[in-house]
Amino acid sequence: xxxxxxxxxxxxxxxxxxxxxxxxxxxxxxxxxxxxxxxxxxxxxxxxxxxxxxxxxxxxxxxxxxxxxxxxxxxxxxxxxxxxxxxxxxxxxxxxxxxxxxxxxxxxxxxxxxxxxxxxxxxxxxxxxxxxxxxxxxxxxxxxxxxxxxxxxxxxxxxxxxxxxxxxxxxxxxxxxxxxxxxxxxxxxxxxxxxxxxxxxxxxxxxxxxxxxxxxxxxxxxxxxxxxxxxxxxxxxxxxxxxxxxxxxxxxxxxxxxxxxxxxxxxxxxxxxxxxxxxxxxxxxxxxxxxxxxxx
Amino acid sequence: xxxxxxxxxxxxxxxxxxxxxxxxxxxxxxxxxxxxxxxxxxxxxxxxxxxxxxxxxxxxxxxxxxxxxxxxxxxxxxxxxxxxxxxxxxxxxxxxxxxxxxxxxxxxxxxxxxxxxxxxxxxxxxxxxxxxxxxxxxxxxxxxxxxxxxxxxxxxxxxxxxxxxxxxxxxxxxxxxxxxxxxxxxxxxxxxxxxxxxxxxxxxxxxxxxxxxxxxxxxxxxxxxxxxxxxxxxxxxxxxxxxxxxxxxxxxxxxxxxxxxxxxxxxxxxxxxxxxxxxxxxxxxxxxxxxxxxxxxxxxxxxxxxxxxxxxxxxxxxxxxxxxxxxxxxxxxxxxx
Amino acid sequence: xxxxxxxxxxxxxxxxxxxxxxxxxxxxxxxxxxxxxxxxxxxxxxxxxxxxxxxxxxxxxxxxxxxxxxxxxxxxxxxxxxxxxxxxxxxxxxxxxxxxxxxxxxxxxxxxxxxxxxxxxxxxxxxxxxxxxxxxxxxxxxxxxxxxxxxxxxxxxxxxxxxxxxxxxxxxxxxxxxxxxxxxxxxxxxxxxxxxxxxxxxxxxxxxxxxxxxxxxxxxxxxxxxxxxxxxxxxxxxxxxxxxxxxxxxxxxxxxxxxxxxxxxxxxxxxxxxxxxxxxxxxxxxxxxxxxxxxxxxxxxxxxxxxxxxxxxxxxxxxxxxxxxxxxxxxxxxxx
Numbered sequence: 001x002x003x004x005x006x007x008x009x010x011x012x013x014x015x016x017x018x019x020x021x022x023x024x025x026x027x028x029x030x031x032x033x034x035x036x037x038x039x040x041x042x043x044x045x046x047x048x049x050x051x052x053x054x055x056x057x058x059x060x061x062x063x064x065x066x067x068x069x070x071x072x073x074x075x076x077x078x079x080x081x082x083x084x085x086x087x088x089x090x091x092x093x094x095x096x097x098x099x100x101x102x103x104x105x106x107x108x109x110x111x112x113x114x115x116x117x118x119x120x121x122x123x124x125x126x127x128x129x130x131x132x133x134x135x136x137x138x139x140x141x142x143x144x145x146x147x148x149x150x151x152x153x154x155x156x157x158x159x160x161x162x163x164x165x166x167x168x169x170x171x172x173x174x175x176x177x178x179x180x181x182x183x184x185x186x187x188x189x190x191x192x193x194x195x196x197x198x199x200x201x202x203x204x205x206x207x208x209x210x211x212x213x214x215x216x217x218x219x220x221x222x223x224x225x226x227x228x229x230x231x232x233x234x235x236x237x238x239x240x241x242x243x244x245x246x247x248x249x250x251x252x253x254x255x256x257x258x259x260x261x262x263x264x265x266x267x268x269x270x271x272x273x274x275x276x277x278x279x280x281x282x283x284x285x286x287x288x289x290x291x292x293x294x295x296x
Numbered sequence: 297x298x299x300x301x302x303x304x305x306x307x308x309x310x311x312x313x314x315x316x317x318x319x320x321x322x323x324x325x326x327x328x329x330x331x332x333x334x335x336x337x338x339x340x341x342x343x344x345x346x347x348x349x350x351x352x353x354x355x356x357x358x359x360x361x362x363x364x365x366x367x368x369x370x371x372x373x374x375x376x377x378x379x380x381x382x383x384x385x386x387x388x389x390x391x392x393x394x395x396x397x398x399x400x401x402x403x404x405x406x407x408x409x410x411x412x413x414x415x416x417x418x419x420x421x422x423x424x425x426x427x428x429x430x431x432x433x434x435x436x437x438x439x440x441x442x443x444x445x446x447x448x449x450x451x452x453x454x455x456x457x458x459x460x461x462x463x464x465x466x467x468x469x470x471x472x473x474x475x476x477x478x479x480x481x482x483x484x485x486x487x488x489x490x491x492x493x494x495x496x497x498x499x500x501x502x503x504x505x506x507x508x509x510x511x512x513x514x515x516x517x518x519x520x521x522x523x524x525x526x527x528x529x530x531x532x533x534x535x536x537x538x539x540x541x542x543x544x545x546x547x548x549x550x551x552x553x554x555x556x557x558x559x560x561x562x563x564x565x566x567x568x569x570x571x572x573x574x575x576x577x578x579x580x581x582x583x584x585x586x587x588x589x590x591x592x593x594x595x596x597x598x599x600x601x602x603x604x605x606x607x608x609x610x611x612x613x614x615x616x617x618x619x620x621x622x623x624x625x626x627x628x629x630x631x632x633x
Numbered sequence: 634x635x636x637x638x639x640x641x642x643x644x645x646x647x648x649x650x651x652x653x654x655x656x657x658x659x660x661x662x663x664x665x666x667x668x669x670x671x672x673x674x675x676x677x678x679x680x681x682x683x684x685x686x687x688x689x690x691x692x693x694x695x696x697x698x699x700x701x702x703x704x705x706x707x708x709x710x711x712x713x714x715x716x717x718x719x720x721x722x723x724x725x726x727x728x729x730x731x732x733x734x735x736x737x738x739x740x741x742x743x744x745x746x747x748x749x750x751x752x753x754x755x756x757x758x759x760x761x762x763x764x765x766x767x768x769x770x771x772x773x774x775x776x777x778x779x780x781x782x783x784x785x786x787x788x789x790x791x792x793x794x795x796x797x798x799x800x801x802x803x804x805x806x807x808x809x810x811x812x813x814x815x816x817x818x819x820x821x822x823x824x825x826x827x828x829x830x831x832x833x834x835x836x837x838x839x840x841x842x843x844x845x846x847x848x849x850x851x852x853x854x855x856x857x858x859x860x861x862x863x864x865x866x867x868x869x870x871x872x873x874x875x876x877x878x879x880x881x882x883x884x885x886x887x888x889x890x891x892x893x894x895x896x897x898x899x900x901x902x903x904x905x906x907x908x909x910x911x912x913x914x915x916x917x918x919x920x921x922x923x924x925x926x927x928x929x930x931x932x933x934x935x936x937x938x939x940x941x942x943x944x945x946x947x948x949x950x951x952x953x954x955x956x957x958x959x960x961x962x963x964x965x966x967x968x969x
Contacts, residue, residue: 135314139608142570147604150592151322227439231574234441235589250442254578257449258460266449269442277437529737535693536732537752537803538725547751548740555742627742627787 022289033288036281043275046090047097054087058244067261077263079252083242085263089271092244096226096275099156103163103225104218111168112207112214115175120183120202129176133169141166145228149237159238163225174217178210212290216283223279230272246272300623300630308616315612319605320364324357326597333597336377373605374598376591383602387584392477393464394583398572400480400499401506402564409511410557413518417526417553418545428515435512440571444505444578451501459497461579469494502579509571510564517560521553528552551625558622562615569607639706640811640843641690641728642666646703646713648682648689648867655915659685660867661923662703667811672837672844674854674875676890677864680911683847686864687813689713691730692720707811726756728811729804733819735796739788745799746772746784749806756807771802776832794825798832805836812837813845818853830857851894855879863887866911866923868939873948883948883955885930922952930954 051058062082070077076085118129136144148162182188182205191201230247232238234254239245241252246268253265326333331348339347348354351374352363367373373383416428451458459466464479472482472491479495525531526549534544573585580586584603591599623629648660660682667673675683688694690705690712705712707728712720732738740748749771750764759767765784772780775798788796797817804812814833818826834857837844848854854861855875862872863884871884882888889907909927912919920926925935934953942949 131314134311135318138311138315138612139318139604140566140569140611142567142573143604143607146573146588146592147319147322147600150597150600151325153327223437230439231441231570234574235577236593247439250439250445254441254445257445258453260449260453262449262453265442265445269439269445272439272442273437276439277434280433280437529732529734530740532693533730533732533738533800533803534740536691536724536730537755538721538723538807539751539755540721543751543755548743552740552742625742628789631787631790 032281033285036278036285039274039278040282043093043097043278046093048094050090050093054084054090056084056087058083058088058091059242060084067256067264069261070263076267077261079249079264080256081242085249085267088244088249089246089267092246092249092268092271093275095156095239095243095245096229096247096272099160099163099229100222100225100279103160103167103229104221106160106164107167107171107221108214108218110164111171112175112210114168115172116179116202116206116210118172119176119179120206121198126176129172133172136166137169139166142228142231145232146235146237149232154237154240156238159229159232162232163228166228167221167224170221171214171217174214175210178213179206182206182209216287216290219279219283219286223276223283226272226279227276246275301620304616304619304623308612311612312609315605315608316365316368317361319601319608320361322604323364323597323601324360333595334374337595368605373602376599377596378591378594378599383599386587386599387602387606390582390584390587393581394572394576394585396478396480397499397502397575397581397583398506398568400503401575402510402568404503404507405510405514408507409514410518412511413515414522414545414550414553416515416519417522420523425519428519432512432516432519435508435515438508440505440509441574441578443508444502444575447501447505448578458501459494461498461501463580463582464498465491465494466498502575502581505575505578506568506571510568513560513564513567514557517557518553521556522549525549525553555622555626558618558625562618565611565614565618569611639666640669640671640708641845642704642706643686643690644704644706646686646689646705647701648685648694648698649701650695650698652697652915657914658867658919659698659914660689663864663867663869664703665862665869665872667843667845669810670837670841670843671860672834672846672858673860673862674858675845675847675862675864676849676851676854678849678907678911680866681864682867683849683864684815685867687730687815687845687847691724691728691813692717693730725752725804725809726807727809728813729807729809730813730815731797731800731804731817733816735800735817736788736791736793738800739796739803741788744785744787745791749784749799749802752803752806758807768802768806771806772799774836775799775802775805776828777802793821794829797821797825797829801829801832801836805840805842808840809842810840811843811845813847815847816849817846826853851890863890867914868923868951869949870924870951871949877948881948881959883950883958884924884952885928885954885956886924888956930956 060083062078064082065074065078066080066082068074068078068082074084074086076089079085079088114129114132118126139147145159145162145166148165149158152158152161179202188201188205191205196204226246229238230245230250233245233247234251236251239248241248249268250265250272253261253263253268256262256264324330329344329348331344331351331353332339334351334353335344335347352360355363371384373387375382376386379386412424412428412431416425419425448458448461452461465471469491472479472486472488472495475482475485480492480499483489483491483495531544531549534548539548572583573589575581576583576585577589584606588600588603591597591603643666644664646660646663647658650657650659663682663686665673665675675686677683685694685698689698689700690707692712692715694700700713703713707723710719710723712723715723739745746765746768749768753759753764753767753771754761769780769784772783777783777795777798783791783795788799791799800817812833817833818829821829830853833844833846836842846854846858851861858875860872860874861878863870863878863886865886871878871882871887873881878887879891882891886907893907907927908929912923912926920936921938922928922935925931928935932954937953939951940953
């Protein structure tokens with residue numbers, strides 16, 4: 001009972017200013033959280049201005065300089081076509097980040113709304129949404145993504161769609177559970193009594209309260225979305241050469257590992273790792289800000 | 297007991313129906329003309345029309361679905377364009393390779409993750425605990441194909457300890473006579489120790505790659521579960537009774553802690569089956585994952601759909617087994633009937 | 634005063650808990666003793682520190698808790714300074730404990746017979762082969778019918794009362810000389826309560842076992858214990874033989890407690906409640922007498938450290954201004 005009442009009041013008193021102060025406190029308290037926020041900022045900057053500030057064009061090939069190990073001229077070395085890997089890794093940030101953001105935004109809209117509706121209205125809405133979620137969960141998720149991209153066509157848009165679909169069950173479940181709790185909460189009753197229609201309540205009362213919890217999940221999903229997209233690119237789905245994308249760059253460098261040219265696959269892979277790690281830590285930090293009771 | 301199993305089998309049926317429907321839809325939502333895709337990139341308009349007729353793609357959707365079900369019942373998953381063989385035959389011949397790899401990886405993973413999780417819980421705050429948490433956090437971030445490549449670079453190229461990552465066996469060797477399809481078992485059954493060692497050598501790197509991948513969720517769940525159990529009332533009673541540390545941790549705590557870990561295995565398998573595909577690509581492992589990837593690149597669609605369906609059915613079966621296992625281990629479930 | 638050596642002698646036990654909001658001084662110089670074969674009741678409100686005392690003596694305090702002073706002598710061994718392996722030898726063997734909520738206090742996925750056998754095997758009383766039969770005998774001794782079949786059942790298949798019997802069987806399997814029973818009947822229905830208490834008393838008598846019986850119910854304590862130790866906010870405020878305490882309670886808190894205890898002669902209207910509440914034990918400015926802030930008899934002297942009476946006294950009172958002997962008007966509690 002107290003949990004319901006407590007949850008119903010998740011909007012912090014004092015609004016945005018208090019939230020900001022609390023956020024600053026949490027970031028300051030745990031240096032790792034601060035680090036992840038900083039790293040996130042770095043990634044966003046790289047995504048936005050990366051392609052313009054890199055030393056070489058990501059697509060410019062120079063076969064005379066092919067397969068050179070890291071040096072001052074080429075920080076991360078060059079690949080089989082003589083392209084500068086550092087420039088390509090930075091340029092790829094934009095694409096990978098975009099894929100992650102768009103996937104997550106899409107799944108939040110579809111999954112979040114479906115889940116909230118299912119939890120709030122119950123009955124057939126609930127049954128249908130749950131059945132869809134269960135059917136998706138019956139597949140090994142990466143395999144399903146492969147199937148979807150294979151069926152719909154080998155494009156980046158379909159990678160985004162596939163990632164959104166395989167994450168749908170998780171968001172639908174979380175949103176549904178949260179909406180269920182709040183369905184009978186005090187402020188919802190009050191809104192009902194003052195004549196609001198069910199849809200208005202859903203949109204303006206329930207959804208804003210559900211958003212903070214989903215935001216934490218979204219950060220974690222971004223990491224997963226990047227891994228997923230990179231995995232699909234690695235096996236040849238989605239992104240085509242010569243587009244720079246971390247997954248496909250690792251694939252391009254895979255064959256050279258055996259002959260010792262490690263840098264072609266290593267740097268994009270490391271970038272992948274750091275980005276995913278950053279999003280995971282970010283998710284943990286967000287969780288501490290949004291709902292300290294759920295700390296693990 | 298049997299009633300329990302039968303009951304669970306029944307609940308699986310709607311899931312299977314959903315899986316079949318989804319895979320059917322996947323074959324029919326191909327943009328453009330599905331017949332073009334199934335006929336292949338080199339088809340003439342005539343062969344496309346033939347394909348359309350022979351696959352029944354000109355019939356209404358419900359009829360196509362009925363035909364699809366019928367084909368599945370006969371084990372007909374279509375034919376591979378590249379090899380001309382039935383897809384089901386290809387999958388069954390390649391399944392043991394994937395199964396051996398996945399099981400090997402899972403076993404290694406559990407052998408490391410479970411003790412790690414237990415120790416981390418029992419000795420909270422020590423270096424073991426911190427190692428466990430780092431492993432758990434890092435494991436989730438590592439792209440599995442990247443780990444595989446790194447391992448190849450270090451252990452094959454640099455140290456020369458591992459054989460070249462070119463499949464299940466070096467070219468010099470012949471596969472052991474097939475009993476289970478698992479080279480490790482078959483070579484032992486044939487009494488061929490050298491073959492056993494060779495197979496093991498090839499298995500280690502891809503197996504460890506998979507193991508590293510599934511280490512994180514298992515270790516994390518074991519640790520969390522052990523922490524909960526160690527704080528429980530019955531452990532307090534056990535301590536008050538003066539039972540030995542071994543009895544308390546292993547006989548009392550561990551068995552209770554394993555129950556949530558068993559349920560986690562379902563989720564771990566979902567990731568493992570996906571990671572399998574990537575690992576098979578890195579190590580040129582001749583399993584169903586690489587089969588599907590090759591088919592994908594060659595725009596050969598029937599194998600890909602067959603692959604998705606097979607993986608889904610296997611996954612459903614695995615989850616069912618895990619459910620049953622849980623029911624066997626936990627007397628509360630076993631005796632509830 | 635009995636001349637037999639004490640089964641357990643607790644002297645000046647101090648326990649602290651580290652929490653996020655500060656250090657909780659849970660126990661402050663708690664002293665009492667239990668003679669061989671004697672039944673002593675540890676009585677107090679929730680939060681008075683009765684269970685903490687037991688946990689500290691058994692050595693099973695929460696990791697956040699620390700013993701910061703005192704001794705607990707059990708047959709020559711100081712339990713508070715013993716290491717884990719010494720304690721493990723003593724627990725179950727020389728002293729045992731039973732808890733409230735018996736169903737959660739038993740291993741849910743292990744047959745009850747095996748749980749009893751584990752203790753028997755551990756303390757060397759029986760061989761592995763003979764253990765199952767000995768466990769069945771224990772079940773019979775605690776009054777479980779059809780023990781042969783019951784030994785193979787799981788806690789979730791049993792009622793609360795039966796689970797408590799099993800816990801008693803586990804505790805007494807190695808025939809300890811001291812049993813600590815922490816609110817063993819809370820959560821059981823009244824008839825089962827009486828039956829369980831009878832069982833404990835019978836077994837204690839048979840084994841010549843000392844019992845410490847922790848409860849918030851003074852009436853229950855009055856019925857079952859030879860001596861009562863009253864605790865408040867981590868202090869022992871009064872200790873006396875039962876009859877003496879009931880007729881002649883001298884600490885103001887004890888008197889209030891008696892007044893608040895219903896018996897068949899009192900109507901609910903006449904029941905008093907104790908004013909105020911437990912002080913916050915995280916405070917650094919706690920007065921030496923932790924009851925003084927709610928005490929109607931508080932004087933200026935109460936700001937001084939509490940008096941320590943002679944250690945052998947039958948009736949100890951930790952108060953500067955106790956009620957005069959034979960307090961008039963304090964209703965009597967039925968003592969068996």
